[in-house]
Amino acid sequence: MRGKNVVVGIDGRPDCENAIRWGAAEAAARGVELRLVHAFVWAEFHVPLGPTDLAPGLRAQAEQIVAAAVELARKFEPGVPVTGSSVDGFPAAVLLAESMTAGLIVIGSRVTGRFLGMVVSSAGVELSAHAHCPVVVVRPTDDSLAGSSVVIGYDGSTAARTALEFGLEYAHRHELPARIVAVANRNGNHDLLAEIRPDAGDAELVQVTGHESERLLEYAADANLLVVGSRGRGGFTGLLRGSVSQTMLHQAPCPVAVIPPAAIEGPG
Numbered sequence: 001m002r003g004k005n006v007v008v009g010i011d012g013r014p015d016c017e018n019a020i021r022w023g024a025a026e027a028a029a030r031g032v033e034l035r036l037v038h039a040f041v042w043a044e045f046h047v048p049l050g051p052t053d054l055a056p057g058l059r060a061q062a063e064q065i066v067a068a069a070v071e072l073a074r075k076f077e078p079g080v081p082v083t084g085s086s087v088d089g090f091p092a093a094v095l096l097a098e099s100m101t102a103g104l105i106v107i108g109s110r111v112t113g114r115f116l117g118m119v120v121s122s123a124g125v126e127l128s129a130h131a132h133c134p135v136v137v138v139r140p141t142d143d144s145l146a147g148s149s150v151v152i153g154y155d156g157s158t159a160a161r162t163a164l165e166f167g168l169e170y171a172h173r174h175e176l177p178a179r180i181v182a183v184a185n186r187n188g189n190h191d192l193l194a195e196i197r198p199d200a201g202d203a204e205l206v207q208v209t210g211h212e213s214e215r216l217l218e219y220a221a222d223a224n225l226l227v228v229g230s231r232g233r234g235g236f237t238g239l240l241r242g243s244v245s246q247t248m249l250h251q252a253p254c255p256v257a258v259i260p261p262a263a264i265e266g267p268g
Contacts, residue, residue, distance in 0.1 A: 010065060066084040151219050153216055165199075230260045
């Protein structure tokens, strides 16, 4: 996960401004390049792409989106090297391909509002399940970037171990306190806190009871970032496969980092 660029998916909407801001800050913290990628979907349809007497053309509009995003990123983080590209294809396919070589993919949610169930795009769902690197979904509201801690969901699975490492490294880079929220395997009383305590450093350790979704959302209320794994053995890691992780992706009030299976198994 280290030494690779941060990729932000852009579409020209105001909603992606916070994703650019978040990605630029993370690229600065990692000391890597920021790459802004616009998926040019019109190339998939049989429509004219060039200029006409009445309009500059769809291809030119895409280049304008990229140029504006690059300018914005440079304003946010002047010291970060930034590149931008318009790539033919649908957003999910384009960003999945980018994830093969990226250290992190960042996307924005669609509109403001309390419930992200209406605004997390199909590309975001696809990336969170299948990307080859960690994926961060950033809410479009400024208050979502104002949290003061990193919250990590943990259930003892392989994905959760990777989420733990990701979350602790992020907290260290940004000098934020970390809180590890553990939920025991429902088939036993395994002491999850005991197994992670040697790696937790000065992170706060919490083991929860009750409804996992509700409890994790409570702890994420003042978070700068919430980190979860994907396809674990229950608890917080069954992203897109169960109600707990669906709730995290769609309702968490802060940016959510997801560790997909391919980010553990694959080259990313």
